[in-house]
Amino acid sequence: MARERKFSNEELYQTTKQLLLQYGYEGYTITLLANQLDVSRAAIYKYYDNKEELLSEYMVYEFESFLSKLEKISEEKTFSDQFNALFAFIFNDMSLYQLREMGMQIPTVNKTIAKNKQKLSEIHKILYTSLEEFIQLGKQEKVIREDIPSNIVLGLIFQTVNIPNTEGMPHQLWVEKIKEVVCHGLFAI
Amino acid sequence: MARERKFSNEELYQTTKQLLLQYGYEGYTITLLANQLDVSRAAIYKYYDNKEELLSEYMVYEFESFLSKLEKISEEKTFSDQFNALFAFIFNDMSLYQLREMGMQIPTVNKTIAKNKQKLSEIHKILYTSLEEFIQLGKQEKVIREDIPSNIVLGLIFQTVNIPNTEGMPHQLWVEKIKEVVCHGLFAI
DNA sequence: TAGTATAGTTACACATTCGTCACTTTAAGA
DNA sequence: TCTTAAAGTGACGAATGTGTAACTATACTA
Structure with missing residues (x-):
């Protein structure tokens, strides 16, 4: 019924963890995350209302x-x-x-x-x-x-x-x- | 010959320390610092070329x-x-x-x-x-x-x-x- | 093969930060 | 009192981040 996903939840979590440890809480951005996952920022917002929720x-x-x-x-x-x-x-x-x-x-x-x-x-x-x-x-x-x-x-x-x-x-x-x-x-x- | 300073180097350093510990490296901004010292951002730039130098x-x-x-x-x-x-x-x-x-x-x-x-x-x-x-x-x-x-x-x-x-x-x-x-x-x- | 639900993209408006520049303020010495 | 050097301000453009909306792409299924 739908298109294939470019990234799994697991990938998103692992990338988030890596970025948090590398850049700290304030240095973590959706832009960084989206780049790492090789998708647009907007794709992330399909799954989470905002950064804090993610x-x-x-x-x-x-x-x-x-x-x-x-x-x-x-x-x-x-x-x-x-x-x-x-x-x-x-x-x-x-x-x-x-x-x-x-x-x-x-x-x-x-x-x-x-x-x-x-x-x-x-x-x-x-x-x-x-x-x-x-x-x-x-x-x-x-x-x-x-x-x-x-x-x-x-x-x-x-x-x-x-x-x-x-x-x-x-x-x-x-x-x-x-x-x-x-x-x-x-x-x- | 000059006007009185509103903040000392010591104050700037102490405030910087507090902000670094509170918000982390990425969370530290000149805006925060200037607000804490109760001066404009531009005043900070009289003494330091940029954030990294400070x-x-x-x-x-x-x-x-x-x-x-x-x-x-x-x-x-x-x-x-x-x-x-x-x-x-x-x-x-x-x-x-x-x-x-x-x-x-x-x-x-x-x-x-x-x-x-x-x-x-x-x-x-x-x-x-x-x-x-x-x-x-x-x-x-x-x-x-x-x-x-x-x-x-x-x-x-x-x-x-x-x-x-x-x-x-x-x-x-x-x-x-x-x-x-x-x-x-x-x-x- | 046409419909449809989900995945993803592009582009926008808004906020915040950075560093700079022209300007004003202040205090001390000539 | 006038001059001057240092202190401080306000406003600007560029860059980056956030969240949204209208759009396109894909795969399943009826």
Whole structure:
């Protein structure tokens, strides 16, 4: 009944992600997106009323897929295995914290966006409580120190992702070293 | 001989910093700056040929003052005291890493900017080697683990600054907790 | 093969930013 | 008081971004 599409939703989301990380929230434009997808700007507006709506839909997609991937981690048996899986997972797609910051910036210019932001904050809540439970488990099993607040534990893990690998170490080794420091600290004692 | 100025260089730099951190590199505009300083845009252009030049001058200022403040740290006697001073210092002005990223983004559109970027990269080098020497000292004194590359040590310290204090803990306590984790790790063992 | 729903394009109006230029204002010295 | 140099303003053209509307292209189906 219709013409073939020149780009899929998936392509649009992936391109959006790349552009957001490259140029930041304010540097992201529909012109850039359309050029990357090799279509006219107007084609984008067939699917989204405005930029904010597009970005809020993308954010929901990104965090939903993060959440669903995260749930597979709980299939690991020991806390230690789960911890390693979480670390590997976060380092595999290192941009979540940055994207979260940008998600907060989207102005609520219509009802769809309000709904998406609502959804986003629910996903965040689920994400956070499920991660917090995970940390709690670690504390119960006496693996994680009980004197460190969980939000600092999580914050630390997510922020380490952004440590620039200036020396160009092999990814795997680099992740191992960082995990080592996060687990046992900088000090020798 | 001349009229009184409505804003000082210092004010311009402070406002620039605030706007950069609030809106990001792409979101920073001369219009915003001029409004904040309560002057016309054209007044800004009396002092700077273009936006990039202004930003590159600001970056040099910011990193030079960081460097000079940093040098006072080496006056502390023991490594431990120096480490604490560094930590306190970084947490006192938490934005250095973000600003550094933005500094890298400035396009070189004329010679002044080229010169400033050159200067910036020299300051970075001094900054980095002086911090690296500091870490080396820690390793020699067997305080810092020798198996962790120095760039990861520094990266970790600078990144922890960005851990969001979601629970709204008192600043001092929050810094102490983070220092504790950075030094001794998440694990209880 | 003609109709139709969906995909995409071109072109427009509007807003914002940038950098410039001719102009006015102000304060100090001759 | 007159001159002058620096400070500041308002208005302009060029470029870029946003969102819309009228149009064309394509593929399925009756």
